[in-house]
Amino acid sequence: MQNNWNSCVCVTRTPWGCWRVVGCSPCPQPCLGPCKPCVPCYGGPCRGCPRRWRPRPNPYYGGYYGGAEFFVGDYRDFSEIERLPDEPEDTYEGELHMVHTMARTAKEIF
Amino acid sequence: MLVKPRIFHSFWSKPLLQKRFGQPVAKQLESTLLFTTIGVIAAKRLGIEIVLHTDDFGAKLFQQVPYDQVYLTLNGHDIDAQFWASGKMIAMEHEPLGSCHLDLDAWVKGARCRDLVFGSTTDLVVQSVEDAFNVYDPNKKFVFDQGGVDISGHIDMRKARKSVEAYNCGLVRINNQQLKDKWLALYWKIVRELDRKKPPGLHERYCIPDLVAEQWALFQLCKQQGFRVQCICDGYNHHQKAKEIGYAHLISEHKYAIDDDLRQILQRLTAQQ
Numbered sequence: 525m526q527n528n529w530n531s532c533v534c535v536t537r538t539p540w541g542c543w544r545v546v547g548c549s550p551c552p553q554p555c556l557g558p559c560k561p562c563v564p565c566y567g568g569p570c571r572g573c574p575r576r577w578r579p580r581p582n583p584y585y586g587g588y589y590g591g592a593e594f595f596v597g598d599y600r601d602f603s604e605i606e607r608l609p610d611e612p613e614d615t616y617e618g619e620l621h622m623v624h625t626m627a628r629t630a631k632e633i634f
Numbered sequence: 635m636l637v638k639p640r641i642f643h644s645f646w647s648k649p650l651l652q653k654r655f656g657q658p659v660a661k662q663l664e665s666t667l668l669f670t671t672i673g674v675i676a677a678k679r680l681g682i683e684i685v686l687h688t689d690d691f692g693a694k695l696f697q698q699v700p701y702d703q704v705y706l707t708l709n710g711h712d713i714d715a716q717f718w719a720s721g722k723m724i725a726m727e728h729e730p731l732g733s734c735h736l737d738l739d740a741w742v743k744g745a746r747c748r749d750l751v752f753g754s755t756t757d758l759v760v761q762s763v764e765d766a767f768n769v770y771d772p773n774k775k776f777v778f779d780q781g782g783v784d785i786s787g788h789i790d791m792r793k794a795r796k797s798v799e800a801y802n803c804g805l806v807r808i809n810n811q812q813l814k815d816k817w818l819a820l821y822w823k824i825v826r827e828l829d830r831k832k833p834p835g836l837h838e839r840y841c842i843p844d845l846v847a848e849q850w851a852l853f854q855l856c857k858q859q860g861f862r863v864q865c866i867c868d869g870y871n872h873h874q875k876a877k878e879i880g881y882a883h884l885i886s887e888h889k890y891a892i893d894d895d896l897r898q899i900l901q902r903l904t905a906q907q
Contacts, residue, residue, distance in 0.1 A: 595882060595883065595884050595885060595888075595889075596761070596762075596804070596867065596872060596873060596876045596881070596882060596883040596885055597741075597867075597873065597876030597877050597880075597881050597882030597883060598876075598877045598882060599741070599882040599884060599892075599895070600895060600899065601743075601877070602672075602676065602743055602899055602902060602903060604743065604744050604745065604880055605675075605676055605679040605680065605743055605744075605903070606902055606903065608679045608680070
């Protein structure tokens with residue numbers, strides 16, 4: 525196990541170092557082995573990494589490694605609009621059923 | 635300036651029908667349908683007009699989604715599917731200034747977000763700044779060098795080559811016609827040339843020329859030519875800001891692994907008041 529990011533064999537190394545989006549430049553973590561092939565996962569577990577090493581956060585997405593690694597914002601929280609009434613001309617009655625029907629249709633097509 | 639806030643979606647079926655995210659096509663379509671429907675309902679709950687630009691396949695797929703209008707703008711559009719943002723750019727050409735493009739996997743779900751986006755008078759409103767990780771190919775060559783793409787008539791390449799920043803365009807609203815024209819011209823210059831020349835090495839996993847043409851190019855244009863930009867989710871506090879204002883973007887391929895969550899959200903949103 526090494527602690528030197530220069531030894532990282534990440535294939536996504538760029539002219540300024542390793543691929544900063546998946547964040548091994550400069551890697552603050554002990555290098556757990558090859559972190560290849562990384563994908564633009566924006567900070568999720570690196571798929572090629574057998575240790576599921578979690579890289580340093582992208583500075584622009586930093587700070588959201590607390591359970592929402594793959595999303596910007598809280599995708600589950602709709603509390604604000606759940607309380608809002610529908611506009612008079614809109615109706616969503618049966619919509620869920622229709623979406624499921626369409627999803628099945630999509631499956632049938634393929 | 636638009637009177638009523640207006641969002642436009644774009645769906646060009648060709649990229650999604652080619653297993654772009656390594657998922658079975660039917661799975662991609664099912665998930666896409668779920669998160670798109672949620673986005674449409676959320677926008678409408680906030681009093682935002684929302685329309686779709688698509689092709690015949692998309693119109694069929696989304697026929698039950700309550701869009702205010704569906705336009706078959708993308709019928710006949712046919713270039714290499716790796717340029718998936720091209721559907722967005724065509725839609726943008728057809729939309730009025732001030733209309734906001736939202737990716738299908740991005741949601742405006744809070745009044746603060748709505749007011750921030752549509753109350754802004756800057757030339758551009760975008761989601762955020764991010765690293766342009768895809769400017770270089772795995773051999774460390776600048777993306778345009780392989781294709782011999784010359785965009786020096788659009789931006790100063792000496793400055794641009796040093797910049798590895800881009801705008802995440804999950805949400806993008808343009809208020810300035812000059813910026814809109816320049817961005818569209820630059821995007822099409824890059825994409826048409828790469829599509830025509832098809833240089834080797836530009837289909838690598840880490841080199842995504844379409845994102846360079848769309849996101850990196852927009853950043854360079856704005857920075858070099860002084861357009862005023864507002865990011866709704868700024869800098870290092872990106873995630874927290876999104877939560878506060880009521881914005882979300884399913885930015886990774888994990889959007890295809892949360893169907894149960896998406897169904898629950900739809901259930902809650904469509905429950906009787």
